[in-house]
Amino acid sequence: MNSEVEKIKRELVEIGKRIAQENLIVGPGGNISAKIEDKVYIKASGVSFEDATEDDYIGVDLNSGRVIEGDKRPSSEIWMHLECYKVREDVRAVVHTHPIYSIAYAFQDEPLKLFTPDMVALLGGEIPVVEYVVPGGKEFARVVGEVIKNHNGVLVKNHGLVTVGSNLKEALYRTLLIENSIKTIFIAKLFGNMRFFTKEQIEEIDNLEVEKYRRKLLKEKG
Numbered sequence: 001m002n003s004e005v006e007k008i009k010r011e012l013v014e015i016g017k018r019i020a021q022e023n024l025i026v027g028p029g030g031n032i033s034a035k036i037e038d039k040v041y042i043k044a045s046g047v048s049f050e051d052a053t054e055d056d057y058i059g060v061d062l063n064s065g066r067v068i069e070g071d072k073r074p075s076s077e078i079w080m081h082l083e084c085y086k087v088r089e090d091v092r093a094v095v096h097t098h099p100i101y102s103i104a105y106a107f108q109d110e111p112l113k114l115f116t117p118d119m120v121a122l123l124g125g126e127i128p129v130v131e132y133v134v135p136g137g138k139e140f141a142r143v144v145g146e147v148i149k150n151h152n153g154v155l156v157k158n159h160g161l162v163t164v165g166s167n168l169k170e171a172l173y174r175t176l177l178i179e180n181s182i183k184t185i186f187i188a189k190l191f192g193n194m195r196f197f198t199k200e201q202i203e204e205i206d207n208l209e210v211e212k213y214r215r216k217l218l219k220e221k222g
């Protein structure tokens, strides 16, 4: 196995264990993947992040969906992951989890709008909500892919969250920031007030040289 594949599998194991530590899923829930050229390495179906080892990340052909490395069944969400890579040439990692606050927020039918500089820099734009679709099939993949064409994440009612990135860390940080931002909204509303950024405030942050530098660093270094 070449060193690039070995490196990405180590990172998949590490990011998966971080997802479990952050309680973004329970047990075998959720799945993550990373792309190297025309191969996608994805968690095996039914394996929990906390137990997963390098052997539990299966190599799948990007175009056919055929298993090309590994002897386990790939995640049931393989079609969704492949669709995210197909609709966005810059995407090289996909993170799908079931975060508590994200699932609760999705029922409000409101996209997650931006209200901190971190959200502008890391999310790049609002995070839409889509209606529930039965998981694991090509319809779920199509619905998610349609949103990911123009957004770096999507909240799926009665299910969870999908984020994408140019590497696994960026996709994970987007998931963590979305979940934390929704917690902030929840608490702000308990206090009785909440304010989202205006279009002008977002553009002002977006154009800051310091924010461009931070974004570039994350994309390069992961």
Ligand SMILES: O=C(O)[C@H](O)C(=O)COP(=O)(O)O
Pocket: 028, 029, 030, 031, 043, 044, 045, 046, 047, 074, 075, 076, 077, 096, 135, 136
């Ligand atoms: O919600 C999903 O993607 C699945 O139900 C899930 O949580 C994990 O499925 P997998 O086949 O073990 O990846």
